[in-house]
Amino acid sequence: MFDAKNPQRTPISDLGEFGLIGHLTQATKLKHAHTALGVGDDAALIDVGTHYQAVSTDLLVEGVHFDLSYMPLKHLGYKSVIVNLSDIYAMNGTPEHITVGLAVSNRFPVEALEEIYEGIHLACERYNVDLVGGDTTASKSGLMISVTVVGRVEKERVAKRSGAKDNDLIVVSGDLGGAYMGLQILEREKQVYLENPDMQPELGGHEYILERQLKPEARKDVVEILKALDIQPTSMIDISDGLSSETLHLSNTGQMQYNLYESKIPIDPSIYALCEEFNLNTTTVALNGGEDYELLFTVPIEDHDKVKTNPNLTVIGYVKEGSGANLITRDDKVIGLKAQGFNHHEAE
Amino acid sequence: MFDAKNPQRTPISDLGEFGLIGHLTQATKLKHAHTALGVGDDAALIDVGTHYQAVSTDLLVEGVHFDLSYMPLKHLGYKSVIVNLSDIYAMNGTPEHITVGLAVSNRFPVEALEEIYEGIHLACERYNVDLVGGDTTASKSGLMISVTVVGRVEKERVAKRSGAKDNDLIVVSGDLGGAYMGLQILEREKQVYLENPDMQPELGGHEYILERQLKPEARKDVVEILKALDIQPTSMIDISDGLSSETLHLSNTGQMQYNLYESKIPIDPSIYALCEEFNLNTTTVALNGGEDYELLFTVPIEDHDKVKTNPNLTVIGYVKEGSGANLITRDDKVIGLKAQGFNHHEAE
Numbered sequence: 001m002f003d004a005k006n007p008q009r010t011p012i013s014d015l016g017e018f019g020l021i022g023h024l025t026q027a028t029k030l031k032h033a034h035t036a037l038g039v040g041d042d043a044a045l046i047d048v049g050t051h052y053q054a055v056s057t058d059l060l061v062e063g064v065h066f067d068l069s070y071m072p073l074k075h076l077g078y079k080s081v082i083v084n085l086s087d088i089y090a091m092n093g094t095p096e097h098i099t100v101g102l103a104v105s106n107r108f109p110v111e112a113l114e115e116i117y118e119g120i121h122l123a124c125e126r127y128n129v130d131l132v133g134g135d136t137t138a139s140k141s142g143l144m145i146s147v148t149v150v151g152r153v154e155k156e157r158v159a160k161r162s163g164a165k166d167n168d169l170i171v172v173s174g175d176l177g178g179a180y181m182g183l184q185i186l187e188r189e190k191q192v193y194l195e196n197p198d199m200q201p202e203l204g205g206h207e208y209i210l211e212r213q214l215k216p217e218a219r220k221d222v223v224e225i226l227k228a229l230d231i232q233p234t235s236m237i238d239i240s241d242g243l244s245s246e247t248l249h250l251s252n253t254g255q256m257q258y259n260l261y262e263s264k265i266p267i268d269p270s271i272y273a274l275c276e277e278f279n280l281n282t283t284t285v286a287l288n289g290g291e292d293y294e295l296l297f298t299v300p301i302e303d304h305d306k307v308k309t310n311p312n313l314t315v316i317g318y319v320k321e322g323s324g325a326n327l328i329t330r331d332d333k334v335i336g337l338k339a340q341g342f343n344h345h346e347a348e
Numbered sequence: 349m350f351d352a353k354n355p356q357r358t359p360i361s362d363l364g365e366f367g368l369i370g371h372l373t374q375a376t377k378l379k380h381a382h383t384a385l386g387v388g389d390d391a392a393l394i395d396v397g398t399h400y401q402a403v404s405t406d407l408l409v410e411g412v413h414f415d416l417s418y419m420p421l422k423h424l425g426y427k428s429v430i431v432n433l434s435d436i437y438a439m440n441g442t443p444e445h446i447t448v449g450l451a452v453s454n455r456f457p458v459e460a461l462e463e464i465y466e467g468i469h470l471a472c473e474r475y476n477v478d479l480v481g482g483d484t485t486a487s488k489s490g491l492m493i494s495v496t497v498v499g500r501v502e503k504e505r506v507a508k509r510s511g512a513k514d515n516d517l518i519v520v521s522g523d524l525g526g527a528y529m530g531l532q533i534l535e536r537e538k539q540v541y542l543e544n545p546d547m548q549p550e551l552g553g554h555e556y557i558l559e560r561q562l563k564p565e566a567r568k569d570v571v572e573i574l575k576a577l578d579i580q581p582t583s584m585i586d587i588s589d590g591l592s593s594e595t596l597h598l599s600n601t602g603q604m605q606y607n608l609y610e611s612k613i614p615i616d617p618s619i620y621a622l623c624e625e626f627n628l629n630t631t632t633v634a635l636n637g638g639e640d641y642e643l644l645f646t647v648p649i650e651d652h653d654k655v656k657t658n659p660n661l662t663v664i665g666y667v668k669e670g671s672g673a674n675l676i677t678r679d680d681k682v683i684g685l686k687a688q689g690f691n692h693h694e695a696e
Contacts (some may be wrong), residue, residue: 008457008459009457009459010457010458010459011458012452012454012456012457012458012459012486013454014462015458017484017485020458020461020484021459021483021484023462023483024461024462024465024484025448025465025479025482025524027396027465027470028472028479029471029473030478030479030480031472031476031478032444032445032476032478034444035444035445037480038478038479039478039479039480039481039482043481044445044447044481045481046401046444046445046480046498048396048397048399048401049396049398050396050397050399051396053396055447055480055481055496055498056447057447057448057449057481057483057494057496058449058483059449059451059483059485061451061485061486061487061488062449062488063487063488064486064487064488065485090475091594096380096382096383096394097380097383097392097394097403099392099403099404099405099496100405101405101406101407101408101449101494102407103409103412103492104360106359106360106361108360109356109357109358109359109360110359110360110362110363110368110371111356111357111358113360113368113372114371114372117372117373117375121376124376124379125377128379128380128384129379130376130378130379130380130383131373131376131386131387132378132383132385132386132387132392132394133367133386133391133392133403133404133405134373134387134389134405135369135405135406136365136368136369136372137365137407137409137412138360138409138412138487139409139411139412139490139492140409140411140412141412141488141489141490142488142489144451144487144489144492146405146407146449146494148405148447148496150394150401150403150404150498156379156491166508173505177436189489210481243560246630254694255406280682281387306405333694338585
């Protein structure tokens with residue numbers, strides 16, 4: 001009412017999520033010498049002398065990140081913690097503290113918030129994290145959870161997004177695409193339910209992928225395995241947006257080219273049949289599905305033997321000097337990766 | 349769609365904001381020995397060896413904490429940082445790092461976010477704070493800002509909400525009620541505008557209180573003054589919800605009774621005339637107005653001379669053994685303080 005409106009109106013979609021954050025924070029000037037790492041990695045790093053403290057914030061917004069018609073509130077609370085812890089593991093660190101901000105409309109009773117907090121407490125318990133603060137407030141509509149995690153990273157163990165060297169191996173934990181296929185099942189059953197509320201949802205047999213979507217875990221164990229195997233990752237990121245997008249994040253940090261073998265991408269056997277049912281390409285699902293919260297990292301080629309014998313880890317490609325990120329298909333075509341999907345043109 | 353709904357539905361309003369946070373976090377078990385302070389103070393404290401790191405999160409939600417019809421976006425960005433910094437000063441510490449979570453609906457163009465970030469960067473510049481991370485996401489409706497601040501607190505300087513001793517003096521910085529009266533002016537002019545959009549809002553002469561509401565400052569200077577005067581506060585809190593509510597927070601931590609003199613509460617001269625115009629009681633406004641972001645603290649009685657000569661500080665009462673919090677009125681009546689307003693019955 002009091003100010004002249006800015007005449008220019010650029011839709012946020014013009015920049016995309018990552019372009020937007022980069023654009024908004026480009027004016028940032030770091031003033032403290034002990035700010036070891038600012039915006040642009042999985043977590044910021046503060047040098048507190050003996051070690052780094054890593055800090056990261058993630059928001060989960062109703063209707064954008066979750067759908068309460070099939071997301072139980074307890075799982076939502078659990079997942080809101082997990083996605084944040086994953087950011088600290090992606091620095092090769094140990095999450096230790098969280099704060100939780102909760103904005104809720106008055107359609108939620110106290111009992112709903114209790115369920116959310118049950119999930120939050122359970123995640124804290126399992127991952128040995130202390131809930132130390134927060135803010136709970138009203139919202140005009142919907143539910144929003146903002147979690148900030150603080151963790152400890154040993155200086156000699158830190159793994160940033162940058163740092164990969166020529167000939168490094170690209171490694172991923174667990175398997176990919178499950179969370180996305182879980183979402184497909186839930187969306188399908190939701191449509192069935194909306195069309196006929198008397199129908200019971202058919203979820204049997206899909207336990208693994210439903211859990212990947214509704215109650216994901218963060219790879220605490222992988223950080224421990226790397227330490228036990230005496231492997232220092234040269235770079236690392238967690239897979240929240242899909243293998244393709246995260247590989248590009250890694251490649252965008254430096255002078256290296258990332259090459260993934262389609263045939264090596266770990267995919268749970270149950271995904272293949274489901275992809276056929278949904279008429280989806282398995283590789284596309286694994287590349288772009290997202291929300292798997294696995295860790296993607298690079299290691300020196302000397303560590304090959306240590307990695308290959310571990311059932312939690314899969315070597316999926318290699319780094320060489322250059323730029324960009326490619327998929328080497330089963331029939332040996334080289335395809336340039338894109339953040340959302342891959343384009344079927346021959347790269348280079 | 350898949351789970352039996354919890355049959356019990358307690359409205360959130362039954363518990364109130366502070367009751368709710370306490371209720372939801374009561375199951376919290378702290379697992380780390382270096383978690384020096386958890387939920388329940390202005391910030392949590394993590395012991396990192398040489399010092400504490402203080403962490404605090406606050407949310408600002410459109411339609412609840414701000415009204416964009418009179419809140420310029422740049423000021424909103426500025427204020428969202430300030431309210432968080434204030435929590436670290438309230439621990440007698442120095443904020444150094446923030447992360448920002450922003451949820452925006454697609455009615456906001458990129459230029460709107462740029463204005464918010466201009467305010468965020470300006471606050472970082474003025475308060476010597478590094479923006480180190482964040483998350484920007486879509487929302488279904490409205491704007492929400494979640495800021496987390498991390499700061500440094502010297503172990504020998506920390507001031508918690510608890511700790512006041514018998515005979516301590518109660519001290520407040522600056523003056524109170526300005527932010528609330530600024531809000532009254534803005535709300536009045538908004539009504540005028542809604543009834544007749546051709547009318548220009550009459551804001552002249554109200555610069556001080558409008559700035560208190562739209563672009564508050566955090567009391568960095570007070571923390572510096574206390575250090576320069578060699579005063580160690582025995583307890584401290586910042587005034588976000590009003591003097592009455594914050595005094596009760598302090599008194600609820602221990603075995604002490606807090607007594608405030610009505611005649612000593614610092615109020616800007618401009619407030620008196622305005623309160624008459626709005627038919628409001630000046631003391632009520634100062635006690636319950638909130639959003640002044642002044643610091644409320646206790647000091648040993650030996651520091652009286654140091655405090656009384658400083659123009660930024662006012663002694664407004666004293667602590668004695670007992671419980672609760674009282675206002676001693678101009679005509680020497682003793683009235684029990686309530687979180688929202690004070691009841692006109694004689695306490696004790």
